[in-house]
Amino acid sequence: MKLCELLVNIKALAIEGNTDIEITGINIDSRKICKGHLFVAIKGTVTDGHQYISKAIELGASAVLCETLPEKTANGVTYIKVESTEDAAGKAATAFYGFPSEKLKLIGVTGTNGKTTIATLLYNMFRKFGHRCGLLSTVCNYIEGKPVPADHTTPDPIELNRLLKCMADEGCEYVFMECSSHAIAQKRIGGLKFAGGIFTNLTRDHLDYHKTFENYRDAKKAFFDSMPKEAFVITNADDKNGAVMVQNTKATVKTYSTRTLADFRAKIIECHFEGMYIEINGMEVGVQFIGKFNVSNLLAVYGTAVMLGKKPEDVLLVLSTLKSVSGRLEPLRANEGFTVIVDYAHTPDALENVLNAIHEVLDGKGNVITVCGAGGNRDKGKRPLMAQEAVKQSDKVIITSDNPRFEEPQDIINDMIAGLTPQQMRKTASIIDRKEAIRTACMIAQKGDVILIAGKGHENYQEIKGVKHHFDDKEIVRDILGI
Numbered sequence: 001m002k003l004c005e006l007l008v009n010i011k012a013l014a015i016e017g018n019t020d021i022e023i024t025g026i027n028i029d030s031r032k033i034c035k036g037h038l039f040v041a042i043k044g045t046v047t048d049g050h051q052y053i054s055k056a057i058e059l060g061a062s063a064v065l066c067e068t069l070p071e072k073t074a075n076g077v078t079y080i081k082v083e084s085t086e087d088a089a090g091k092a093a094t095a096f097y098g099f100p101s102e103k104l105k106l107i108g109v110t111g112t113n114g115k116t117t118i119a120t121l122l123y124n125m126f127r128k129f130g131h132r133c134g135l136l137s138t139v140c141n142y143i144e145g146k147p148v149p150a151d152h153t154t155p156d157p158i159e160l161n162r163l164l165k166c167m168a169d170e171g172c173e174y175v176f177m178e179c180s181s182h183a184i185a186q187k188r189i190g191g192l193k194f195a196g197g198i199f200t201n202l203t204r205d206h207l208d209y210h211k212t213f214e215n216y217r218d219a220k221k222a223f224f225d226s227m228p229k230e231a232f233v234i235t236n237a238d239d240k241n242g243a244v245m246v247q248n249t250k251a252t253v254k255t256y257s258t259r260t261l262a263d264f265r266a267k268i269i270e271c272h273f274e275g276m277y278i279e280i281n282g283m284e285v286g287v288q289f290i291g292k293f294n295v296s297n298l299l300a301v302y303g304t305a306v307m308l309g310k311k312p313e314d315v316l317l318v319l320s321t322l323k324s325v326s327g328r329l330e331p332l333r334a335n336e337g338f339t340v341i342v343d344y345a346h347t348p349d350a351l352e353n354v355l356n357a358i359h360e361v362l363d364g365k366g367n368v369i370t371v372c373g374a375g376g377n378r379d380k381g382k383r384p385l386m387a388q389e390a391v392k393q394s395d396k397v398i399i400t401s402d403n404p405r406f407e408e409p410q411d412i413i414n415d416m417i418a419g420l421t422p423q424q425m426r427k428t429a430s431i432i433d434r435k436e437a438i439r440t441a442c443m444i445a446q447k448g449d450v451i452l453i454a455g456k457g458h459e460n461y462q463e464i465k466g467v468k469h470h471f472d473d474k475e476i477v478r479d480i481l482g483i
């Protein structure tokens with residue numbers, strides 16, 4: 001593709017060199033540059049991409065998008081100066097890959113919790129309706145059934161547009177994707193055309209990155225602010241920030257709620273560990289999920305499907321066949337008569353909700369033992385709050401390691417325990433080794449009890465000092481229990 005075609009939606013402040021040249025690829029990482037590529041220099045949180053411009057040229061870059069022109073420019077290389085390369089990267093990437101989001105219906109899901117669940121259920125539902133679909137999510141990306149491993153919840157703009165192009169080429173009609181707050185703030189989704197957007201909820205997370213809750217909220221809101229007039233957005237009327245999110249959007253707004261008047265409403269009629277009977281807009285349906293928050297997730301799925309033109313009765317039929325997403329409230333039964341639930345709750349709010357869901361079903365008929373930790377090099381403020389939530393609704397808590405990353409595991413545990421009173425400490429133990437913590441929980445559990453193993457869900461690794469060691473909560477439970 002010609003460089004000038006790639007720049008169609010980008011406002012250049014200055015151009016040095018020829019834009020009538022062929023570009024063979026585009027990259028924001030100099031290490032991935034090959035001959036004929038465009039290198040986009042981005043100021044990051046760790047380093048500044050502008051430092052790698054000469055490296056990129058050595059590797060064959062024939063054009064550079066930057067915010068400041070280097071003092072010495074290289075012969076035969078075209079330089080384009082823009083105000084924000086972060087903003088230009090997405091626009092250039094989507095042009096390079098032929099505007100793939102315009103060839104399909106792209107639906108984005110944002111909010112603190114529930115993104116993976118909703119995006120995955122929509123993907124499974126629309127495939128059951130017979131459509132070719134794509135999924136971009138934390139657990140794994142899929143191009144019409146073909147898995148493509150995911151490193152991020154939302155990939156960088158180059159990888160994102162490359163995957164969307166593959167999906168469009170494969171004939172996908174719908175793509176469901178998670179939009180993380182990092183991705184929105186860093187404009188990884190810049191230049192994409194969304195047909196719909198979903199807001200789940202907003203509670204504390206990622207304050208290491210966004211610094212304040214207001215910044216975090218505004219990052220999420222920016223997604224809806226940028227939605228086009230022809231699109232629809234579905235927001236959670238039960239969340240304090242549900243209305244704020246959509247107050248400046250040009251798109252058609254619909255609401256969902258389990259508590260108040262809304263376009264899509266639901267309530268629980270009955271629940272068991274196997275599932276629930278719920279009523280959606282006056283129609284009853286049996287679903288294979290538990291927990292009030294999953295009713296909200298299912299409502300978002302239902303509303304989106306209806307907004308995409310599906311008949312309500314057909315949607316409910318498919319909804320009743322959907323199963324829980326890997327590592328999200330996933331139950332495992334021990335021969336000894338207790339239940340182990342593996343869940344990805346890694347925020348105070350998610351822990352509270354998951355424990356609520358467990359108690360709704362348990363109904364006082366057994367004890368709850370919670371095994372949880374908190375990730376290293378991430379929001380420290382959530383640690384004591386997570387321990388408090390675990391202790392509030394458990395009979396016994398074992399605080400352990402999550403992904404310590406570059407921190408000392410004991411320091412993270414200490415941060416968590418600092419949130420507990422001496423009385424709460426009496427029902428709390430700490431075991432650094434996560435496998436030992438799980439084994440201990442399985443040893444003390446009695447018939448009828450529930451063990452919640454929270455924080456890692458689908459993850460099949462434990463990240464310690466930059467190395468990802470194989471580690472899978474579900475595999476370990478099956479091993480210990482011989483199931």
Ligand SMILES: CC(=O)N[C@H]1[C@@H](OP(=O)(O)OP(=O)(O)OC[C@H]2O[C@@H](n3ccc(=O)[nH]c3=O)[C@H](O)[C@@H]2O)O[C@H](CO)[C@@H](O)[C@@H]1O[C@H](C)C(=O)N[C@@H](C)C(=O)N[C@H](CCC(=O)O)C(=O)O
Nearest residue numbers: 028029030042044045046047049052152153154156180182
């Ligand atoms: C804090 C954060 O979000 N960081 C992301 C960000 O990196 P950064 O700003 O730190 O980049 P940097 O390392 O400072 O480098 C600046 C630029 O120089 C370039 N560079 C760097 C070195 C070099 O030799 N050559 C070179 O060109 C880099 O490619 C980059 O373009 O941009 C990179 C490219 O898009 C991301 O890979 C990186 O994700 C890091 C690894 C990360 O851990 N991110 C997490 C926090 C994240 O994004 N999480 C969200 C949400 C999770 C959830 O709740 O679901 C996600 O979407 O996954």
Ligand SMILES: Nc1ncnc2c1ncn2[C@@H]1O[C@H](COP(=O)(O)OP(=O)(O)OP(=O)(O)O)[C@@H](O)[C@H]1O
Nearest residue numbers: 112113114115116117138293328343344345350353
């Ligand atoms: N609607 C919801 N409200 C509150 N908590 C939820 C909701 N849905 C899921 N959860 C809890 O949050 C955890 C993560 O769910 P899920 O993976 O769907 O969210 P996510 O938004 O994709 O998270 P991430 O930001 O890590 O990608 C679940 O394991 C569950 O404990």
Ligand SMILES: N[C@H](CCC[C@H](N)C(=O)O)C(=O)O
Nearest residue numbers: 346374375378402403455456
């Ligand atoms: N996508 C989230 C997941 C956290 C999962 C938890 N296991 C941890 O490592 O903290 C993040 O990057 O903050």
Ligand SMILES: [Mg+2]
Nearest residue numbers: 115116138153
């Ligand atoms: Mg996710």
